[in-house]
Amino acid sequence: MDRKRCTLKLLVQPSRGLVDEMFIILVQKAPSGFQLTVHALHKCEDGHSWEAFGHYTADTIGTVNVSEDPSLGGTYSGVEQMGLLWSLRPVPGSKPGLRLRKMNVQIPMEVTISVYQGHQTEGFMDQVPLASVVVERWYMAPGVSRIPITEDRLSATLFLPPGPGPFPGLLDLWGGGGQLVEYRASLLASHGIASLALDYLTPKITMETRKMVDLQYFEKAYKILEQHPQVHGSSIGMLGLSLGTSITLKMAAYSEVMKLRCAVCISGSHVQPVDGSMEDILKHFNKNADRTRVSEENEFIWRDLLLPVPSDLAFKVDMGRLKCPLLVVVGEDDQNWPASESAMDMKEMMEQAGNSHLLTVLSYPNAGHLIEPPYTPHARASLFRSMATREKMMALWGGETAAHSLAQEDAWRKLLVFLRENLYSGTNPGTPSLSHL
Numbered sequence: 001m002d003r004k005r006c007t008l009k010l011l012v013q014p015s016r017g018l019v020d021e022m023f024i025i026l027v028q029k030a031p032s033g034f035q036l037t038v039h040a041l042h043k044c045e046d047g048h049s050w051e052a053f054g055h056y057t058a059d060t061i062g063t064v065n066v067s068e069d070p071s072l073g074g075t076y077s078g079v080e081q082m083g084l085l086w087s088l089r090p091v092p093g094s095k096p097g098l099r100l101r102k103m104n105v106q107i108p109m110e111v112t113i114s115v116y117q118g119h120q121t122e123g124f125m126d127q128v129p130l131a132s133v134v135v136e137r138w139y140m141a142p143g144v145s146r147i148p149i150t151e152d153r154l155s156a157t158l159f160l161p162p163g164p165g166p167f168p169g170l171l172d173l174w175g176g177g178g179q180l181v182e183y184r185a186s187l188l189a190s191h192g193i194a195s196l197a198l199d200y201l202t203p204k205i206t207m208e209t210r211k212m213v214d215l216q217y218f219e220k221a222y223k224i225l226e227q228h229p230q231v232h233g234s235s236i237g238m239l240g241l242s243l244g245t246s247i248t249l250k251m252a253a254y255s256e257v258m259k260l261r262c263a264v265c266i267s268g269s270h271v272q273p274v275d276g277s278m279e280d281i282l283k284h285f286n287k288n289a290d291r292t293r294v295s296e297e298n299e300f301i302w303r304d305l306l307l308p309v310p311s312d313l314a315f316k317v318d319m320g321r322l323k324c325p326l327l328v329v330v331g332e333d334d335q336n337w338p339a340s341e342s343a344m345d346m347k348e349m350m351e352q353a354g355n356s357h358l359l360t361v362l363s364y365p366n367a368g369h370l371i372e373p374p375y376t377p378h379a380r381a382s383l384f385r386s387m388a389t390r391e392k393m394m395a396l397w398g399g400e401t402a403a404h405s406l407a408q409e410d411a412w413r414k415l416l417v418f419l420r421e422n423l424y425s426g427t428n429p430g431t432p433s434l435s436h437l
Helices: 183-190 202-209 216-226 243-254 276-288 339-353 401-423
Strands: 009-013 014-016 023-028 037-045 047-058 111-117 131-138 145-149 156-160 165-172 195-196 232-241 264-268 326-331 361-362 381-385 392-396
Touching: 009 111, 009 131, 111 165, 156 183, 156 216, 165 183, 165 216, 165 243, 165 401, 183 195, 195 216, 216 232, 216 243, 232 243, 232 401, 243 264, 243 276, 264 401, 326 339, 326 401, 339 361, 361 401
Parallel strands: 014 131, 165 195, 165 232, 232 264, 264 326, 326 361
Antiparallel strands: 009 023, 037 047, 037 111, 111 131, 145 156, 156 195, 381 392
16 A cells, blocks of 8 residues: 555544553554554563554454454454553563563553554564554552652552542552552552552561561551541451462451451462461471472472462461451462462361351463453563572463453452442542543
């Protein structure tokens, strides 16, 4: 096709939105039956570039609607409205083991959507596209406040929804990689929940003293939420992923300070020394390091470290003590933690204790360990720095890209419903929008 005669038009709506919000991509005014490639490019904050693309054929009136028309090939296939995000992968020539994570939530994730002639698979950077649009994907909705928290020696960030509140609250814990990870908490605040992202493995106090935090550290974080004037002090939940589930379950079952309204555990386990400190929990995991397996691609598989699930209650949380609703999210191809086996044992324990009515389990075939907010690109394996050895290695998380992405979308939707049902009684559940940006 002669570029001079090309009047092709590309529309992406909304061009600004939250990261868990779907967009519509329309290609118009193409020749009937025209073969084209719709391409997405994102340069993340660490300087690495990621891309995704789908192959399409224009209909008789020269239109492609990505939300209705099938991709015939590329990084995804079939009708996949958000395939250009969840199938993002590092561009050819990138170093191995990358994982896309938002670092600064105060600026958007920018994605360039482009249309190229023909069904192409490479060389996009060397060509001029027929049309391009830059879209913004935000974790923070307009009016969400970001407040660094350092009192009581905490390393945390509080995200407050717009308005006076009071809002329900949530403690948000990530896993064994440490650091202060804010993107999930900021997105939850965008959905009306005051969320406190907490660094508990690499906080300033640990960096200064070389000692791990005690369990009172988490109770102090809870009290920050409970006593905040814009937080409904009796409507606080806790969310943990991976190692964060160990803390979430321990505090939910045994803390006399934390009166949680609900808890969410993603890709984790109740197996741990019940009377142990944070340091004891990590030592318990590492004592079975000889059970580590290594894949043919030299990726480390750690799921066997906590298996078999013990029968001794000294080494697993007594789930019969739980008094609040619990949502457990499991990827059945989790190669990092024995999430499936743990969920089954937790269910049995709660059935025997008579509190299984509090438990909801979401289990997803072919999903891996890193179940994140919707449309987060799937990382089957990535570089991971062990908190025990400080050594970088390639961790196998598991999952098949399309199935894992479906799991993320479904689990997030149900997680938000679960939190609203259990936290919003007597509060003001604002749900901000980016439509006026």
